Amino acid sequence: MNRPLFYLAIFASILAISLAVSQAGRAQGTKYGQFAPPDAFEENPQLAYYGSENEWSRRQFSKEKAEDEYKRRGQRLLLATLNGNPNKSLDWAAEYLAEDPHDLESIYNQSIAYCQLGKIDQAFAAMKQAVEGGLPIERFLAGPRQLLKPLTESEEFQEYARSRTSGLLHGPMLGCVTDDSARIWVRTENASPVKVQVFSCDTQGNPSSNIASTSSSLVDLQEDFTAIIELTGLQPNTQYAYDVLIDDQSLLKGDRPHFHTFPEPGAPGIFKVAFGGGAGFMPEHERMWDTISSRNPDALFLLGDNVYIDLPEEPRGLHQYTYYRRQSQPEFRRLTASTPVYAIWDDHDAAMDDVWLGPYLDRPAWKPAMLRIFMENWVNPGYGNQESPGCWFKATFGSVDCFFLETRYLRTNPFGENPTMLGSIEKKWLLNELKNSQARFKVIVSSVPWAPNVKPGSHDTWDGFPHEREEIFGWIEKQKIDGVLLLSADRHRSEAWKIDRPNGYPLYDLMSSKLTNEHTHECVPGQLFCYNKLCSCGMVTFDTTQADPTITYEIVNIDDKVIDTLVIKLSQISF
Template identity: 45%
Template sequence: MIQRIAFVLLLTMLATPLLAQEDDPLGGASRPNPQMVLKRGGRQYKRNHQFALRLIVLDRLDEAEELLQQLLIADPGDPESHYMLGLLYAQQEKTEQAITEIRRAVVLGLPPGRVLAGPRALISELQENAFFDVLRKSLAGVPLHGPLVGNVTDHSAAFWVRTAEADKVIVTLREQADKAAPLHSAGSLSKADDDFTAVVNVDGLKANTVYSYEVTVGNHPAELTDDSPQFQTFPAPGEASKFKLAFGGGAGFVPPHERMWDTIASYHPLALLLLGDNTYIDDPESVEMQQYTYQRRQSRPEYRRLTGRTAVFTIWDDHDFGTNDCWGGPLVDKPAWKRDKAWKVYKQNWPNPGFGGGPEQPGCYYAFSIGDIDFIMLDCRYYRTTAKIDNPSMLGPVQLKWFEEELLKCHGKFKVICSSVPWDFRTKGDSLDTWNGYKEEREKIFRMIEDNNIPGVVLMSADRHRSDAWKIERAGGYPFYEFNSSRLTNQHVHPTMKKAGAIFSYNAKQSFGLVTFDTTLEDPTVMYEVINIDGERIDGLTVKLSELR
């Protein structure tokens, strides 16, 4: 009897934390704290207009106007300030003043598609204005944002766009080298429920082939020319190949640094991996803030030139999921903003191969391959628990099981595991936000690799505003090399870590990681190079497959 009572008490104790999380409106998540970064007097450009927008959404319009007028005194020619002032006047039903400010923003260089994109809830009062009619006519037949190429394989590709109104979207393409080749075409519909975005999937393509394409909206005919954008399909699964990809994170909106996207394009990567903080939202309960931060980036011509020609794959981190150093908690549907706002808006803005386990198990995790290189992209925020409990989890049990299954299916020469936060414990001092706060779970992952004798594992990550290389020594197997880079466009910078043990560490300018795989060699190699915003090679590291066995 005593043993039975003890057993019941044990079950009750084990169940108590989960029951407490079910009763908690936050579901064990950290409380969003947008006011920590969205505040008056910030020195980062990317935050100024976000703070103004937060005041507008909170109906603190007088404060917002005061802030914007101060910004315009400091920089009268900033189109972003004029645009935000126009949004403010629209909320005050001052239509004439709103149109004047928005028109001025366009004259100063704000892309016209940005105006029509919204956020829609903030421009609803202006939609019938003649100026908006003029903009719609000038952009008839073309997307407001995109095309952005994603989910490329050896035989298919996806094309993401945003349109002015709900409409049909057609992608037409053919082999770039053969103008007599038959045309491929596919279509989809943009919908208001998806913030007027659409993803067009095209299949039946040839492997490792360059295609020219055009995207049209409505009934406008496509015309393929020598100036049409191009993209390249991937090598066939398992095929030995040599290719480059670019990766990074930390992409706050800073107009003088948006040229980074052209710098990346000049290296002609086959793919671009954005590993978190791809935009800085920091207000997960505001759909308008999420839409605004995505749209200002998607409107930039430099970004559109790169992403219209390069296959893009993404995961999120704290600033594009929640707020700084946040954890989402173990539950699927609590807090409510996780699935109904952050995940929904994220899905609307990226054409990834997958989004976790779908609505029943949301997230941003998925896997894909390029030739004989396998990639596993992890979601380090949605199911994360606080690190200050026993046996904390960054991935959650469902994702961890999925990861193990995916890893065992990988047969490529190299297996690249991408995390939005650094793997090496030395990267952020004593912070528990990296894998340093989740040591046991990291050990499970590493032991999983070693127990199954899986060769060729390489780690990639973002989060720290610099570019590093690390080597994690292991007693039970080969060392893990980590390539870390997360200062694509950010002003804010973190100290270099050479003294902490990094192989190299760079923070003098914005930078990205350029990774070259060559599996055509007898001993295949992966080379990681740091390239700064001016296109200069800063440092590099080459690892042979024979070192990863």
């Protein structure tokens, strides 16, 4: 072969190998590439309209993942049953129980598998073992209901459960607290009218005999047996207690949670918020919720990766199971009964890791259902609008305005031209709200980090959308908007970053995303400080009563130790 033909043949071979690797990459995945199912490439063979920077597969539920991360173990077992292999689920559960005889998630999944095999006596025995081992019986009543129906409809189970349940499976969860209103979310055993009674409290916080207000709602079967009860006519800056009733019978057994309304919008005050993401289910870390509760925050901001689903194509059984694990936890229920929750999602709850969901409202076909199941399980002030749905909304706490962002639902491919994380409608809303806000502090809450180089080499953070990030930061400077603070999550650690700006004040990005996760991300250069040794949360206190209002950021670990502290004065973040 002559030399030109030889080199041409070599070039052709290299090209063929490159194309093969590129196609294989879509299926097998390599880190920080463009990966998606075939239908995502139908419009453009070179650019997936939805996809991920990581392998698009079921790798999160592999044997290796289940061994490394406990949150995957129960999911792996349930998927085997959902895929028609309950015997395989039983075999795997037996392997886990041989290592840890007290593994309650494996015992729970044994009960589900036995139900699918029609072995109700074995299902009951597994259920009883799990409950007596400490698993809340509400897990079996919540379900997934269809999977456990053969057990829960049996006379033996109903007799066993009768004295152990109140009819309230999940909640009450407090949310949407303002100066004159609040909402209470519940999930009940049956479709019944639910009533919430609200009581005034005396100066010691004890409920008085006078009912401040009463509101009711019908549990909606279409919303997975949940109801949201709206409480109105409350007074600003006032403490209340409440009870939840069905047929005038208390579901809380006299243990009435308390909450505190906020001052009127614009009024000075002290407001403390606990925030974080990365809340994968880990039984030994669930005490983190009690740690947060002990510090009496005025609100809890959950910034994504709240439960870790990671399989958008699957039936709702996996999604429900993943939410129910957390919502049945006594520690979580204690905290959220008295602390208003404001939740956004991130990649692991919206679909899978490092995902962009594309510019369409109803494509891929599973996208609206993923948002719907999120909405069933939280109690937010809003979910965007019809033109731009998602987890974006505003919440006001005295003289602090918080703008929670949806960063996944309409996010476009970061490898394309002019990608957007927010979409035009949400972005316009954010810019207008920032411009018009009269609050002393304006907090922009994102599920992914704002600061550069937080996740080197990745397009998943705001680094993948630098023009849009600059548009937001530039708008703050153009409009001379004082008092902007950034909150974010995603990286499994807690940290603080200072983003210096050439034409404005420095922007501080306060991050925390290791609430209950066992998995940890290493600290990277450039932070003001970083902590990743144990689970932790961010605790931010806004004090607008001072002449120069302050923000105090603390990293608090699971053992209730303050690791690092940063104080920011309003004068430092003003023009």
